[in-house]
Amino acid sequence: MSAALLEVQGLRVAFGGKEVVHGIDFSIAPGEKLALVGESGSGKTVTALSLLRLALNADVSGHARLAGSGEGAGPRDLLSLPERALRAIRGKEIAMIFQEPMTALNALYTVGDQIAEVLELHEALPKRAAHEAAVQLLADTGIPEPQRRARAFPHQLSGGQRQRAMIAMALACKPRLLLADEPTTALDVTVRAQILELLAELQDKHRMAVLIITHDLNLVRRFADRVAVMEDGHIVEQGTVGGVFGAPQHPYTRKLIDSRPVRDVPPVPAQQEPPVLEAQGLRVSYPVPRPGLAGWFRKGEFVAVHDADFRIGQGETLGVVGESGSGKSTLALAALGLLKHGGTLGVAGHRWNAGRASNRALRRQMQVVFQDPFSSLSPRMTVEQIVGEGLTVHSPELDVAARRSRALAALADVGLGEAQFPSLLDRYPHEFSGGQRQRLAIARALIVDPRLLVLDEPTSALDVTIQKQVLALLQRLQRERGLSYLLITHDVEVIRAMAHQVIVMKDGAILESGAALRVLDAPEHPYTQKLVAAAVG
Template identity: 50%
Template sequence: MTAPLLSVRDLTISFGAFEAARDVSFDIAPGETLALVGESGSGKSMTALSTLRLLPPSAHLDGEILFEGDNLAGADDATLRAIRGNRVGMIFQEPMSSLNPVHTIGRQIAEVLVLHQGLRRNAARARTLELLDAVGIPDPASRLEDYPHQLSGGQRQRVMIAMAIANDPKLLIADEPTTALDVTVQAQILDLLKSLQRQHGMAMLFITHDLSIVRRIADRVCVMTQGEIVESGPVETIFAAPRHAYTKHLLAAAPRGEPLLPAPDAPTIVETRDLKVWFPIRRGLLRRTVGYIRAVDGVDLAVRKGETLGVVGESGSGKSSLGYAVLRLIPSRGRIVVLGNEVQSRSWRALRPLRKHMQIVFQDPFGSLSPRMSVGEIVEEGLRVHMPRLTPPERTEKVAAALREVGLDVETAGRYPHEFSGGQRQRIAIARALVLEPDFLVLDEPTSALDVSIQAQVIDLLRAIQQRRQLSYLFISHDLRVVRALAHRLIVMRNGQVVEHGLAADIFAAPREDYTRQLLSAAFDLAPPGSVNADALPFRPGTE
């Protein structure tokens, strides 16, 4: 048998008394893809970082990490420098945080080539162009001088891949490389990684919390929870006959169920007509307007009481701008009616009485919660503004009721956001919106940063709250698997315009537009068995 390229034996990673990983062992053969799967906090990223000794100084490491026979656990700095970025490449989870914002992408890729291969400027530039072309960056010569913020999320991830493969590594470590990407871009990145792996003969250690990705890219899988590998084996075996309860939990965790239909005579809560959000493009010394970015370009929509209208599309399609415009959080043109009130012409002061009836849950629960305020203060803040006549005990009781409704212990009111998990922080954000007893809620990608099992819990929570309160949702997402479990009707956006709209069930069963078929194909081709009914689609996922 072929000797393992990487062999990890009895790896334990500890921070004082806390063990982030415990007795972890696995092998990766040359050219093989091994997936480490688990929810946030399971220890998978720490395990991956430990293979290159990239752990913080406070970490203590025990065990063996054998790469081509060399034990990296006890290697000196010179040995590690010769391996990092050369024989082993790494793609980090968040490219915007990993790329230097003050250096061009061309300079950052060339730096890898200069440090490890000693290439001179012209040779490094030529190789950089080859790498950018290999990872699918269009017209690479025109992008060399771009900075990371000038690229889309998918393009930034491609730059990270170019840097990781620059020196033809034998092992590529990919830490959640597709987590924050649209489902179509996610599929493109996975296809790119598999193609590069075949071309270069690389082995790959792929870290993810999403089992749907594992089935598409991995040969074998190790399932981690609480720092331990609880099950491992070939992908097909694990999916077909999981043995451990945690693996079964992950496989069953995809958002399920169907939305409850609103009453046939339900009144319209929110309506827009010819809604436009155009951002001016200003250039020159006088900053004159030379054109517009048409983020939302003439959108009509209506949401009834107790109904969920799903808004789907790729990044940049105008989904979030549409939600912000409906709430008058950004300037727009067109007609907006909320609870029978035309709000477009109202001043901020005149709009305030309607604010408590229309609330929003933002995409990033950590970024939208003040780190200096306790949970109780965060949830109570809206009551102080919109219900000033409430007494302190009345406010406290409303805060407690909102926390209980989203499944949080009332005792957590005195704690701060950093003390909670991602799913718990999202529940806090939902409680903050619900405490004002709104009629309409904009949900802007509320599950995109969460583990699959936590996604399912949040969807179930939103569905239950909608049933109890007859709330109306504008649910914005690029994940059609999540939308399918919650939305009654659907609008598909592209380049600021609605390309398809109708009942969600009808669109999922028989999409009319090619773009919608592309989204459905990418979403359901990645889905694990049982999470969606891919067989019910009018086309075979991945073939169109």
């Protein structure tokens, strides 16, 4: 323990008198990669923030001893240092990468200025030298055209580029310890693999220790040396990655490891014409400005979906997989009749008609479940209003009592009942967990008895255990109701668990399609091979 870079003993964190981290112990050696894993609410992020006393309004006790940085220097307890001394450590000796770079980066300053600020503050570099160093840091993280990107604002960068900029900022002063809070959760599988490789390369280059916070067990297997498992503010198990994952001792650890999505796909019934959804030559484009004088007279065109062909039968799941910007969500919006499109698109044998009342009947046939249930459910509406809203549009003849009865039945169908949640219909979305909110979203879609659900990244915002529960629910509903799914995702494991057929998209084009297991087990296109390899690790 004397060789530890950081030694944490008896760390306790409380908010308003309620303790959320209960006397945990762990240590990190110089150059070591420790993963802190667990579900949302287990205390992972609060633990990391508390080490630098960044948890707002938190009562923190215990010890977090950081080894001295100079010859003969003794350890310092981060939890008892005065604020001025701690400020000198933040960013210089201990740096942090936050989960969502778009909210962590200042939208009013360029990326280069934000990185240079760290160097001016901690290294006392003059402004010009700090900017030059910021450009070099961006280049070191693999961002193309680093000089131009340094002049860009955060919203002008892609998700992967923003995360690289966050890493450049964190590594500006060559810290001895990096705290990485879910650094790849919001990224596509290929970008995720690139960020992990970058972190591993930089960690090895600078002999930097890393505390990585995540619920992604594949990431832990690929990246970490040791792992500590947190549940309800306690570390229930820790050890080497091979030891813990190979022979987990605690039931909670076994539960996490067993949370990988399981394939349970019902056979597709004999197909009847017409299919639930069919597209031929589907094309979606947007007008864009043209450079120079030509832009005064005619707009250019950006094609988001190129001549896509697909078909979904009754009780069938079509998975659409690809990175951000590949055209997946645009294809889904066109299928829902929410975007103008070329080619032919039929829903149960009928086509969308712009602005016509006949579209209402088609909308009843197709409903959608969005990625983030917290933002897709109105915080001002009760559960009864949210779930029953579709009936007011599609079944206006029903009275209040009938709508309430249908709402309760739909909620029971997704595993939410008044026995578990008293006064269920009068509650609001914020009173439920993430997985429960996604069940509310599914109930809202099911209440009008649709034939097809468009599932837009339905589990990407959920922990692995909750993800498995939601996928099992969707699989059960498909068996019982004969539902068809258009499943949009960048998670290859979700496609493997759910899909009968799959199409792989990149830059708006379908590169490969076919039976899901054939495409995933023996991909033919190099891009598909890259996606599968990044997911497997």
